[in-house]
Amino acid sequence: MKRLAFAFAGAAALSLAGCNSSNEDQVNNAELNQPTTDELNQAASDAANDAANAEAAALGQQEQQLNATTDSDVSPSDAQEQNVAGM
Numbered sequence: 001m002k003r004l005a006f007a008f009a010g011a012a013a014l015s016l017a018g019c020n021s022s023n024e025d026q027v028n029n030a031e032l033n034q035p036t037t038d039e040l041n042q043a044a045s046d047a048a049n050d051a052a053n054a055e056a057a058a059l060g061q062q063e064q065q066l067n068a069t070t071d072s073d074v075s076p077s078d079a080q081e082q083n084v085a086g087m
Contacts, residue, residue, distance in 0.1 A: 035043070
């Protein structure tokens, strides 16, 4: 049991040894790769415009489908309407 505890302690020490705080180069590189606020705002605006255009296109197609009439869309006659109303 003591060997197992020493093994875990050693593994933890080795994994924490990699967490050195003197990696300023990595921090600076990460900061350089971040987009500016203008780029983020433009990306958000583009995404919103794309979503609005897609929704408008979908609604236009839906409207066309609702307005399209086919031969099977026959209005019922007055007799048929009276028959249903009497039920």
